[in-house]
Amino acid sequence: MRVVTTKAGLGRIEDGAVALLDTAFPHLGAVLEQEGSLRCLASCAVRRRVPLDEATLLAPLERPRAVWGVGLNYVSKAARTGRGLPEQPILYLAASSAVPAPGARVVIPDAVAEPDYEGEIAVVVGSRLYRATESEVWPATAGITAANDMTARDVMRATAIPALAKSYPGFTPLGPSICTPDDLADRDAIRVRTRVNGALHQDDTSAGMIFPVTELLSRLSWFTALEPGDVVLTGTPAGTGQDRACFLADGDEIRVEVDGVLPLVTRIARPAGTPPRDHRLTEPVS
Structure with missing residues (x-):
């Protein structure tokens, strides 16, 4: 079942x-x-049908309670950057206020x-997971959805804090x-592709993950309780762009395609005449 939140209400595709x-x-x-799953929507009566291209799609979860992410979780990414495989997931918590509506201009x-x-597979938690085994x-x-886990690479270098580099409005x-x-x-080989202005730059499956979905969420659940509606970026x-030394510019369009879900499109805007400012944090208080 594929489901959406629209301006006219919830719907099945x-x-x-x-x-x-x-x-x-x-x-x-x-x-x-309330329900801990989306299964109840399978039996809901249909009020009416509208063509998909005429529906106004909203953020499916409105604003998640928590958005978790993981750094360096694909073998291909580690190989491209020349980094060794991590022994533990590199986890971070990003601001849920960074989640915009689908198709929004960032x-x-x-x-x-x-x-x-960063084109990614996002896992949406249904029922509570705490100290969970992989089989749970x-x-x-x-369900899953598509994500574009945007990152300010210069901010990441300057601060070494993923949450700061990824939490600007619209960045998730x-x-x-x-x-x-x-x-x-195939839950073990979910494909994710990313195109920038129509050119394919990312193409892999979850089979290439260092920590597969079940292991990643299980490990995370031993440190925190994952609640219904929480999102884990994988x-x-x-x-x-980091791999190609080519970053986003005004007018760019990013399209993230994940098996089973509608493509996620993000459009970039950078106001003219506003050169980047110094983003360094002030000196910490001793």
Whole structure:
């Protein structure tokens, strides 16, 4: 089942159209908070159908409670950058306020000189995971979606704090649809591709992950409770702008394609005449 949040209500994607559902839930995050899964939407009556290209799609979860990410989680990315494989996941927590609506224009702040894209598979938690085994992860997963885990590379170098480099407004686009696990052809090899202005730069599957989905969420759940509607970004493969020394510019369009879900499109804007400012933090207080 593929589901969306639209301006007209929740819907299932069926035969190239959105089947708007007879439900009072305002967004998919509210469904997960109350139900712990999206399965109840499979039996909802259909109010009406609208062509997919006529539906106004909103952020599927509205604003997640928590967005977790992981650095260096693809063998291809480690090989491209010449880094060794990590023994433990490199985890961080980003601001949920960075999640915009699908298709939104992201304005690059003047403090950022090297904005980059990162096409990723995002896992949406359905029911609570705490001290979970790997076998408990997929049954507790509501679904997957596409993500563009944008990063200010210069800010990352200057601060060494992923949350600061990734939490600018609009820097974590998610959606626009969620695919439930039972609709995935192969949970162990979910494909992710990223195109910039139509050119393919990233193409890999989750089979290339250093820490697969089940292991990643299991490990994370031993340090924190993952709650319904939380999102875990699972890392990006080789082919980012960092790998090519080519960063995002005004007018660029990034398209992230993940198996089972609608493409996620992000458009970049950088106001003219605003050169990057010094983004360094002030000296810490001793």
